[in-house]
Amino acid sequence: MAVVFEKPKALTDAVLHYCPGCTHGIIHRLVAEAIDELGIGGRTIGVASVGCSVMTYNYFNCDMVQAAHGRAPAVATGVKRSDSNNIVFTYQGDGDLAAIGTAETVHSAARGENITIIFVNNAIYGMTGGQMAPTTLPGQVTQTSPYGRDVEKVGYPLKVCEMLSQVDGATYLERVAVNNVKNIKVAKAAIKKAFQNQVEGKGFSLVEVLSTCPTNWGMTPENAIHWLEENMMPYYPLGVYKDKTAK
Amino acid sequence: MSEKVLMKGNEALAEAAIMAGCKHYLGYPITPQTEIAAYMSKRLPKIDGGVFLQAESEVAAVNMLIGVASTGKRAMTSSSSPGISLKSEGISYLAGCDLPALIVNVQRGGPGLGGIQPSQSDYFQATRGLGHGDFHLMVLAPASVQEMVDLVFKGFDLAEKYRVPAMILSDGTMGQMMEPVSLDAGVINNYDKSWALTGTKGERKPNIVNSLYLKPEELEVKNMERFERYAQIEKNEVMYEEYKMDDAEICIVAFGVAARVSQNAIDIARQQGIKVGMIRPITLWPFPKDALYEAAKKVKAFISVELNMGQMVEDIQLATKCTREVLLCNRVGGMIPTTENVLDKINEAVKLGGVK
Numbered sequence: 200m201a202v203v204f205e206k207p208k209a210l211t212d213a214v215l216h217y218c219p220g221c222t223h224g225i226i227h228r229l230v231a232e233a234i235d236e237l238g239i240g241g242r243t244i245g246v247a248s249v250g251c252s253v254m255t256y257n258y259f260n261c262d263m264v265q266a267a268h269g270r271a272p273a274v275a276t277g278v279k280r281s282d283s284n285n286i287v288f289t290y291q292g293d294g295d296l297a298a299i300g301t302a303e304t305v306h307s308a309a310r311g312e313n314i315t316i317i318f319v320n321n322a323i324y325g326m327t328g329g330q331m332a333p334t335t336l337p338g339q340v341t342q343t344s345p346y347g348r349d350v351e352k353v354g355y356p357l358k359v360c361e362m363l364s365q366v367d368g369a370t371y372l373e374r375v376a377v378n379n380v381k382n383i384k385v386a387k388a389a390i391k392k393a394f395q396n397q398v399e400g401k402g403f404s405l406v407e408v409l410s411t412c413p414t415n416w417g418m419t420p421e422n423a424i425h426w427l428e429e430n431m432m433p434y435y436p437l438g439v440y441k442d443k444t445a446k
Numbered sequence: 447m448s449e450k451v452l453m454k455g456n457e458a459l460a461e462a463a464i465m466a467g468c469k470h471y472l473g474y475p476i477t478p479q480t481e482i483a484a485y486m487s488k489r490l491p492k493i494d495g496g497v498f499l500q501a502e503s504e505v506a507a508v509n510m511l512i513g514v515a516s517t518g519k520r521a522m523t524s525s526s527s528p529g530i531s532l533k534s535e536g537i538s539y540l541a542g543c544d545l546p547a548l549i550v551n552v553q554r555g556g557p558g559l560g561g562i563q564p565s566q567s568d569y570f571q572a573t574r575g576l577g578h579g580d581f582h583l584m585v586l587a588p589a590s591v592q593e594m595v596d597l598v599f600k601g602f603d604l605a606e607k608y609r610v611p612a613m614i615l616s617d618g619t620m621g622q623m624m625e626p627v628s629l630d631a632g633v634i635n636n637y638d639k640s641w642a643l644t645g646t647k648g649e650r651k652p653n654i655v656n657s658l659y660l661k662p663e664e665l666e667v668k669n670m671e672r673f674e675r676y677a678q679i680e681k682n683e684v685m686y687e688e689y690k691m692d693d694a695e696i697c698i699v700a701f702g703v704a705a706r707v708s709q710n711a712i713d714i715a716r717q718q719g720i721k722v723g724m725i726r727p728i729t730l731w732p733f734p735k736d737a738l739y740e741a742a743k744k745v746k747a748f749i750s751v752e753l754n755m756g757q758m759v760e761d762i763q764l765a766t767k768c769t770r771e772v773l774l775c776n777r778v779g780g781m782i783p784t785t786e787n788v789l790d791k792i793n794e795a796v797k798l799g800g801v802k
Contacts, residue, residue, distance in 0.1 A: 241646050241647040244643050247656075259652075262652050263652060263654050263655070263656075264512070264513070264643060265658055267535055267539050274510070276510050277513020277521070279513075280499065280514065281513065302502055303509070306501075
């Protein structure tokens with residue numbers, strides 16, 4: 200019988216701990232498919248972050264190291280500089296990458312580290328139960344912005360792709376979403392390109408993936424998708440923000 | 447033994463690291479250790495596979511160190527006191543991930559930004575808990591430029607043997623002074639590194655370097671196992687040197703630059719007929735507890751000579767179970783005890799009675 204659909208080899212058999220309706224599962228699969236299709240699983244080393252994705256070391260079927268909060272790009276730098284043949288990726292959320300790890304993110308881009316960063320932006324701290332993130336939208340209610348994010352008092356969200364597009368060392372920056380099949384296909388292509396760039400030694404690639412958090416947003420998975428489309432996508436426009444590899 | 451060359455402590459230490467097979471140095475500039483970074487930036491790019499990286503922060507530097515260490519290669523970072531505080535997060539992760547690596551602290555006065563002159567005020571930080579959680583570092587304290595070299599080999603070796611981070615706890619004096627030194631290659635043992643992240647090559651199950659254990663019964667087992675290794679270190683790896691202890695009635699305990707000053711004072715006091723000697727800890731953790739306990743049976747008093755407000759004093763009291771008076775001879779803030787300071791304290795110990 201012909202196999203028409205199977206689990207990527209780059210994923211383990213471990214049961215994901217993510218909440219129902221969370222889009223981490225889709226993004227994990229896209230990363231794993233990219234690794235399989237490029238045939239790099241045997242030399243890939245992943246760096247897990249802190250947050251909901253902390254236990255990715257159980258899910259990706261490759262060597263993994265778990266980094267402190269925000270430090271994944273620095274750890275990835277060490278792994279990559281140890282042996283340039285290693286294919287090194289980080290998988291980080293918005294609290295990790297855009298708040299406590301801002302310096303590591305910006306400077307790994309500035310150095311043009313030949314690594315791949317998968318940046319999952321769901322506008323909230325998920326693992327700790329839904330606090331305000333650097334990416335929480337103006338007016339958005341969270342556990343630590345119970346009256347809505349007041350930009351007069353706590354400032355504005357960080358737009359990571361826009362910010363890094365000004366960093367000369369960055370090679371490829373794209374923002375995608377996993378809200379529908381069409382966008383998931385675009386996301387897959389972007390993630391694969393971000394790995395392909397590294398294989399070809401082209402430098403720093405970051406793919407920002409707009410993602411949902413039904414549990415902490417207090418919505419059904421379906422409503423969370425609609426909320427992402429109506430609120431996040433206008434504030435965080437999808438698209439390629441930088442591509443030094445484009446002809 | 448190779449011909450001796452005149453070298454600055456920081457540079458001798460850096461060269462020793464390269465000779466010990468360390469091809470990755472991750473650092474950040476801070477006085478008085480910057481010569482290590484500068485030396486590495488000159489040497490490592492000329493070596494096959496050598497990597498020098500100036501990180502954007504002390505925090506990033508220690509995390510880059512974690513990255514290299516997780517691949518099983520020898521790597522080093524260095525800093526001075528305020529920078530070591532910043533690295534403490536990463537040092538806790540090194541311990542929690544059971545990663546070998548070498549961290550150098552060329553101490554300066556504190557707290558806060560403190561000063562840039564020599565100090566030993568990070569003794570508690572290094573020996574008690576450099577970061578959150580239950581863990582120890584191997585802490586090695588050089589008292590000469592030669593030991594800045596020798597203890598680098600020792601530090602890497604012990605770190606790999608026991609899978610623990612090791613620290614060279616030096617100070618501004620050792621880092622900045624020049625002495626003749628033999629750059630003889632030490633032994634490089636091949637320890638098992640099947641845990642290292644090298645890519646599965648499709649031939650083995652993934653290796654995971656991790657310090658997270660959400661099940662308390664698993665985390666307890668990890669901690670217990672780690673402390674069994676610490677017990678082996680305490681049993682097997684204590685290093686110290688005795689100086690004129692055979693007939694001593696007063697025992698000075700000092701490490702690093704304080705031991706150098708104390709040795710001069712001992713020689714002068716001996717000429718005056720005072721029976722004083724010294725136990726110089728070379729490993730501060732593990733501390734030479736047994737040696738001090740035995741010494742307490744013979745001597746009347748101890749003097750702790752330190753460049754801090756009296757930190758090692760507590761370890762001496764613990765080791766000797768408070769059976770003998772422990773006097774403190776100290777200068778702080780970047781000041782170094784003089785020979786006279788130590789002689790005054792020796793005379794104070796003589797007056798305690800019981801000392802001939």
